[in-house]
Amino acid sequence: MSAPLFLVGNGAGFSGDRIDAPIPVVRTLVRRGLPAALFFEVLGERTVALAQLERRRDPDAGFEPMLERLIEPILKPCAENLIKIIGNFGGANPAAAARCIARIAVRQGLPDLKIGVVEGDDVRSALDLAALQPFEADATIDVEGRALVAANAYLDAQPIVDALRQGADVVVTGRTGDPSLALAPLIHHFGWSAEDWQRLAAGATAGHLLECGSQICGGVFFDPGYKDIPDPADIGFPIAEVDEEGGLVLTKAEDTGGLVDLRTVKEQLLYEVHDPACYVTPDVTIDMTGISLEQEGPDRVRINGVRGLKRPEQIKVTACFEGGWLGEGEVSVAGPNCVARARAIADVLKERIRRRGLEVRSRVDIIGLASVHDSDDGALWRAHDGPEPRDLRIRLAAAGDSRDDADQAAREVLALLCCGPAGTGGARWRTTQRISTRSYLVPRASIRPSATCHTSGELAQ
């Protein structure tokens, strides 16, 4: 292929991803010597609400907690090789995240690095949520009387493009459509129009395939004996090669483990997709039904036949509310008759919660018989009639509006160390705050994002 290429690499697919993953991606981008960008996707649905709670405690917090560790090793090579860095690592506080990056830049002798900040996704004060129509089935989610923590619009790629046009080397955002993070540098580089649905769909498909990091390179994939991958302890993160016509090849960082093949691409293409003919992003709607794949070489898959349709008229806003408290506790039993003792623990925990009048909704799992596939009433483990396992772990989960009731329920698990059946051990318990979310569709014009750009020297002061 002779058309000029732009490379987009991914450095993280969620908050909590491997912090050394971006390094081989950047090394590969530098070695290839083509125009390129690196993006980080670290904002899950609730992450921004948890970040907002952090910011309440500390006005300088509320962004990706691993930001410094992620950026420190790659900032200089990216700056020296004109590789743009884009990330939604701004969380609930993009300005503070930009200052954090600016301080790293100044420390590394880069006082003139240009850092763009995209804001306007936080719509708590701009929108009257009560007047809006909830998204799909979310109308059934009861948020009556619950305190609003965060409300963020999924911004499209355009504000990031604006920041890049102002010369930004690094762009920090809060909530943005995940594929938009990868699409933006392509729009900027190739000068694609905001209504060129065909090219935008190719770029957004690149973003969709890249945004979960290793998941297209063997992460959430390997299954020993069936789907083996090289060195699962060092899965390389993905890189997309895109040309100006929207030609698209997926590959990965060199000298790393993992693999990119038809199987990994198929799994990730359909990941979190419902109707494949209508995958909605803020920039463009993607029709995947005409897609075919071609293995061009080792760790290289070409994606053909992406079709683009008009972007949605409305933008999704996700609101997060305080969602009460979750108490959890676990203990173990093992050896002869352990199934009967595990069942006895389940009965005792339910009875203690009832007798104490704790206002919680609860569930017991018997890990080893059935847990993650089970229902709240334990239909699968109650029906278990197989051989006796060597050991079992019993887990209680109890949720309610009262922190104390959730915590007291979890502590009933701890009490089993003395009051439980013979040979009960290994108690752990904790109580955490929950977040409820509800999404809405709002007119595009009601969202007013902004992009600003300053040097690291200015921001670090």
Next chain:
Amino acid sequence: MSRENELVEVPLHEVAHARTGDKGNRINISLIPYKGEAYGLLGEQVTTERVHALFRHRGATAVRRYDLPLLEAYNFVVDDVLEGGVNTSLNLDGHGKTHSFRLLAMTVTVPRRLLADGSPWRGTDA
């Protein structure tokens, strides 16, 4: 009949791979045969009714299947299966990531040649 064409009843895991994604109280599960030739047979046997039966104990209300013949893949969408979704579920796996392997435990009947290369069923009598 040659061994290669002999029909065997096996867990779907011997024939296909799968991945779960979530959105709210709904999941999607992709189902992808290792051998493209198995695509049609899986379409006949892995029906929405059978998939619904796997998740009825969790309160699933509907299952839709999208067929992708060019990719030789299916996409199943299961409604109301996450006990309220990751924010309200009491489940350890609130996202439902493990459900792809509940689907892969379903049994299907296929000729031996359509089994995954790594399948232990390839060399033994079912």
